[in-house]
Amino acid sequence: TPRRTGDALRAFHAAIRSHPANCKNPAMKEQAQGTMLKVLTSFKSSDIEPAVNSLDRNGVDLLMKYIYKGFEKPTENSSAILLQWHEKALAVGGLGSIVRVLTARKTV
Amino acid sequence: MAYHSFLLEPISCHAWNKDRTQIALCPNNHEVHIYRKDGARWSKVHELKEHNGQVTGIDWAPESNRLVTCGTDRNAYVWTLKGNVWKPTLVILRINRAARCVKWSPKENKFAVGSGSRLISVCYFEQENDWWVCKHIKKPIRSTVLSLDWHPNNVLLAAGSCDFKCRIFSAYIKEVEERPSPTPWGSKMPFGELMFESSSSCGWVHSICFSASGSRVAWVSHDSTLCLADANKKMAVASLCTETLPLLAVTFITENSLVAAGHDCYPMLFTYEESQGTLTFGGKLDIPKQSSQRGLTARERFQNLDKKASSDTANATLDTLHKNSIRHISVLAGGKANCSQFCTTGMDGGMSIWDVKSLESALKDLKIK
Numbered sequence: 253t254p255r256r257t258g259d260a261l262r263a264f265h266a267a268i269r270s271h272p273a274n275c276k277n278p279a280m281k282e283q284a285q286g287t288m289l290k291v292l293t294s295f296k297s298s299d300i301e302p303a304v305n306s307l308d309r310n311g312v313d314l315l316m317k318y319i320y321k322g323f324e325k326p327t328e329n330s331s332a333i334l335l336q337w338h339e340k341a342l343a344v345g346g347l348g349s350i351v352r353v354l355t356a357r358k359t360v
Numbered sequence: 361m362a363y364h365s366f367l368l369e370p371i372s373c374h375a376w377n378k379d380r381t382q383i384a385l386c387p388n389n390h391e392v393h394i395y396r397k398d399g400a401r402w403s404k405v406h407e408l409k410e411h412n413g414q415v416t417g418i419d420w421a422p423e424s425n426r427l428v429t430c431g432t433d434r435n436a437y438v439w440t441l442k443g444n445v446w447k448p449t450l451v452i453l454r455i456n457r458a459a460r461c462v463k464w465s466p467k468e469n470k471f472a473v474g475s476g477s478r479l480i481s482v483c484y485f486e487q488e489n490d491w492w493v494c495k496h497i498k499k500p501i502r503s504t505v506l507s508l509d510w511h512p513n514n515v516l517l518a519a520g521s522c523d524f525k526c527r528i529f530s531a532y533i534k535e536v537e538e539r540p541s542p543t544p545w546g547s548k549m550p551f552g553e554l555m556f557e558s559s560s561s562c563g564w565v566h567s568i569c570f571s572a573s574g575s576r577v578a579w580v581s582h583d584s585t586l587c588l589a590d591a592n593k594k595m596a597v598a599s600l601c602t603e604t605l606p607l608l609a610v611t612f613i614t615e616n617s618l619v620a621a622g623h624d625c626y627p628m629l630f631t632y633e634e635s636q637g638t639l640t641f642g643g644k645l646d647i648p649k650q651s652s653q654r655g656l657t658a659r660e661r662f663q664n665l666d667k668k669a670s671s672d673t674a675n676a677t678l679d680t681l682h683k684n685s686i687r688h689i690s691v692l693a694g695g696k697a698n699c700s701q702f703c704t705t706g707m708d709g710g711m712s713i714w715d716v717k718s719l720e721s722a723l724k725d726l727k728i729k
Contacts, residue, residue, distance in 0.1 A: 346603025348584035
């Protein structure tokens with residue numbers, strides 16, 4: 253239903269905005285990762301592309317970091333949906349966004 | 361575009377003579393080979409054998425016609441042409457790690473060498489002892505210096521390092537020059553003074569370049585970013601996260617336009633918008649061959665599905681001129697203010713000359729400011 257889609261998109265933007273930048277506290281980072289993973293896995297496949305397109309360059313880089321963090325700690329079925337997010341994020345961010353996941357000093 | 365395949369091995373580095381009739385390059389070994397243009401062909405005319413390690417940097421001084429080379433053997437040689445023979449003079453760099461890059465200063469009375477010893481050796485000729493001496497710039501460099509470029513005032517030197525930073529130092533040598541006048545980077549320039557230091561990007565700085573006026577410096581890092589510091593805007597740094605693989609070489613072609621290339625094997629244009637302080641991607645500069653679009657047979661389609669889990673028709677060969685990473689870019693004509701031709705060399709052993717006017721007419725959306 254449209255209302256559910258709107259909720260997922262809003263939750264997505266909220267999770268991106270409230271990313272704890274420069275945070276070294278492992279508990280806080282884990283919480284942010286958990287929240288983001290929940291949001292990403294709650295999306296319908298068809299809603300992923302517009303969500304990615306609504307981000308700016310920094311948002312796409314941040315999303316890519318969370319996607320790889322999600323790959324690191326897979327849950328039941330999480331990898332399948334994350335692969336779809338990865339495909340759409342790659343189309344927008346290019347290989348550069350993946351390079352920056354590898355070179356980042358501050359992990360998500 | 362003129363592409364010439366010199367070698368089957370990577371070209372480690374290259375430098376052109378003043379009138380662009382000869383190119384000196386290292387064919388991935390301890391030697392430097394000089395080729396001369398003979399009509400449409402290139403003939404090898406000299407082999408310079410003195411280094412005991414791979415030659416990592418070559419620079420050819422246009423006015424004095426001297427070559428300087430540096431290598432992993434921790435040495436640098438200045439080469440002078442005597443008749444038809446290039447004679448080397450050893451320069452003691454006092455480093456205990458490989459030399460990585462070398463550049464003559466604009467007035468050709470000094471040259472700087474970056475090395476794995478985490479310092480820059482600034483070398484000048486001492487008349488009374490008839491040999492080259494060097495002074496070191498050490499602080500606050502924390503890792504290998506990968507790239508160097510001189511400011512047009514012959515004093516300021518930009519250095520890109522593996523410690524993720526771009527820095528501008530004073531390399532003022534009182535023995536060979538007058539006190540420099542103030543520049544937008546500062547007015548006090550004792551030897552070794554740090555005039556500018558970038559905040560950390562997240563990648564080794566592969567290549568660094570001053571604009572023709574010297575008031576801008578641009579660099580490319582291994583985190584797939586391009587950055588530019590503008591001294592006329594209080595050294596404000598504009599940066600661009602690219603969608604490409606890391607870039608390895610960058611040069612200004614006008615005061616506002618840059619060409620960079622790297623692991624994606626093609627040069628690309630970037631534009632600096634001074635009023636907004638932004639860098640934008642201006643387009644890919646490689647004109648793709650007209651490849652024939654043939655359909656896949658059912659067998660090929662199944663094989664693709666089996667091997668790559670996709671049935672798309674993209675082939676596995678590169679449609680770029682260079683077939684491997686581009687490591688170096690040099691300006692051939694027009695200088696960094698109004699470049700009309702530039703040259704790229706890379707890991708595919710090939711050298712390509714790019715004509716800016718031809719690129720502008722072939723790529724309709726290209727805007728060089």
